[in-house]
Amino acid sequence: MKQLSLLDLRSEFSLFADDVRRAVYDVLESQQFIGGPAVTELEQKLAERLHVGHAVAVSSGTDALLCSLMALGVGHGDEVVLPAFTFFATAGVVARLGARPVFVDVDPRTFNIDPERIADAISDKTSAILAVHLFGQCAEMDAINGITSAREIPVLEDAAQAIDATYKDRPACSLGRVACLSFYPTKNLGGFGEGGMILSNDDNIAEMARRLRNHGESAERYIHCEVGGNFRLDTLKAAILLVKLRKLDEFTARRRRNAQIYDVLLEGSGVTTPHVGNDRKHVYHQYSILCDRRDGLRSFLSERGIGSGVYYPVPLHLQPCFAELGYTRGDAPVAEDLCNRILSLPCHPMLSDDDVHRVAACVHEFCGTTMPSREAVAQQDLAV
Ligand SMILES: Cc1ncc(COP(=O)(O)O)c(C=O)c1O
The missing domain is CATH 3.40.640.10 (Type I PLP-dependent aspartate aminotransferase-like (Major domain))
Structure with a gap:
């Protein structure tokens, strides 16, 4: 595999x-x-x-x-x-x-x-x-x-x-x-x-x-x-x-294409895909989704040869080195919630369309949902 x-x-x-x-x-x-x-x-x-x-x-x-x-x-x-x-x-x-x-605290969508x-x-x-x-x-x-x-x-x-x-x-x-x-x-x-x-x-x-x-x-x-x-x-x-x-434009375009494919294919899976403000161009350093059963999904992907990352597991106001600043749990509830549910999927420029399909299919398998057809992706105006 x-x-x-x-x-x-x-x-x-x-x-x-x-x-x-x-x-x-x-x-x-x-x-x-x-x-x-x-x-x-x-x-x-x-x-x-x-x-x-x-x-x-x-x-x-x-x-x-x-x-x-x-x-x-x-x-x-x-x-x-x-x-x-x-x-x-x-x-x-x-x-x-x-x-x-x-x-x-941060905006729960962006x-x-x-x-x-x-x-x-x-x-x-x-x-x-x-x-x-x-x-x-x-x-x-x-x-x-x-x-x-x-x-x-x-x-x-x-x-x-x-x-x-x-x-x-x-x-x-x-x-x-x-x-x-x-x-x-x-x-x-x-x-x-x-x-x-x-x-x-x-x-x-x-x-x-x-x-x-x-x-x-x-x-x-x-x-x-x-x-x-x-x-x-x-x-x-x-x-x-x-x-x-010299390769940055090409790599960024590929990241954006991967993200567009994910956006379409993850529809109906129950995970939340990244929200992009319509006045913004996102360059997808990370493609980060939200999933209530994040740790289970992460293990499921790992067993199928798919890497993922948790950025970040602990919000800054709760870091031990900042304890003396006096923040407590509840001071930034959105950040605290994101730390429990966020998961970054592979989105790097070396992925092929098939690789992205494979990751999305695994997410659907974990969620018990059905992935949209390839035609749904074909209808998109993809970045590259
Ligand atoms: C948001 C953010 N700020 C600052 C840094 C620090 O950059 P560096 O690792 O190059 O010191 C990083 C990267 O690691 C980062 O992701």
């Missing part, structure tokens, strides 16, 4: 292995391993692609968030508002700066921060809102910017999972004051190792981020006006990302 994993990075690699080898060899020949033309080219290409003035390559998505908050001056005594349902890094960076994460709850979470200590574009779908950015603009609170986009997603035809990363990408190997644009990018139209923030990634060094060598860190992206990783970037 062919194994259908949640990811298939080995097959993806086979599509560009020769180009990667050439790019790595060129960097080795140059003997320049920090900065250089590959890093600059990656920054320029992503700034252009995502319609922002500046892109600053850094060492990971986490460091992109950390460095962005530092550039905004967030620190001790400040509060940062963020969703209760996201990857840990989004909140971890806030706490590491001595600021307080203020957790807000899983993104619920704008209606943000106003109540804002205080005179709020120094930023961190909106996460979870699983590859943009948060409700107009509503979020509307709440914060009168109070001049900067909005950060955590777009780690959402490169090339759009909101009202505008790309993720161009929608707030500053945005962050992750190039963690499993991300839609995944590198060979850690990596990230800070994007902003704000000249001062970009300038500050450039200094902070290099220990806060000013234009004058060995003079440090701020304390930064070593948040630099390696040249080798940038060169490999440039090769992988």
Whole structure:
């Protein structure tokens, strides 16, 4: 039985292995391993692609968030508002700066921060809102910017999972004051190792981020006006990302096609398929369904050679390291419910239509329901 994993990075690699080898060899020949033309080219290409003035390559998505908050001056005594349902890094960076994460419940349909709850979470200590574009779908950015603009609170986009997603035809990363990408190997644009990018139209923030990634060094060598860190992206990783970037459109289209097929085939199964706002382009970093018998479904799929993932099993307000913040069960009921019912199905670009059919058929078998016919899929206007 062919194994259908949640990811298939080995097959993806086979599509560009020769180009990667050439790019790595060129960097080795140059003997320049920090900065250089590959890093600059990656920054320029992503700034252009995502319609922002500046892109600053850094060492990971986490460091992109950390460095962005530092550039905004967030620190001790400040509060940062963020969703209760996201990857840990989004909140971890806030706490590491001595600021307080203020957790807000999420929208039960999009899983993104619920704008209606943000106003109540804002205080005179709020120094930023961190909106996460979870699983590859943009948060409700107009509503979020509307709440914060009168109070001049900067909005950060955590777009780690959402490169090339759009909101009202505008790309993720161009929608707030500053945005962050992750190039963690499993991300839609995944590198060979850690990596990230800070994007902003704000000249001062970009300038500050450039200094902070290099220990806060000013234009004058060995003079440090701020304390930064070593948040630099390696040249080798940038060169490999440039090769992988050439395939991003094709890979995203394939993810979207897989999702469209699932949407049709899972109809009538009783599981809830992802809701996509009609002003948004979802890039399906994860295709996450809701199922009341989630753990049973997961084991059932696993026994049939199909991988799946639980992102995320515990909401951030209930993480042990945040116990002292005083949150209790019931403070973010939607996030808590999602943690019990969410399941990500394989949606990576190496899946064939038949693979997606096989996964959907297994979901129906588990649910005791009948899958729609192949004709139902044929009637769709599929992405590729
Ligand atoms: C939503 C979100 N934020 C931040 C990060 C952190 O990125 P990285 O793993 O590159 O540090 C990730 C990815 O792991 C993520 O999914």
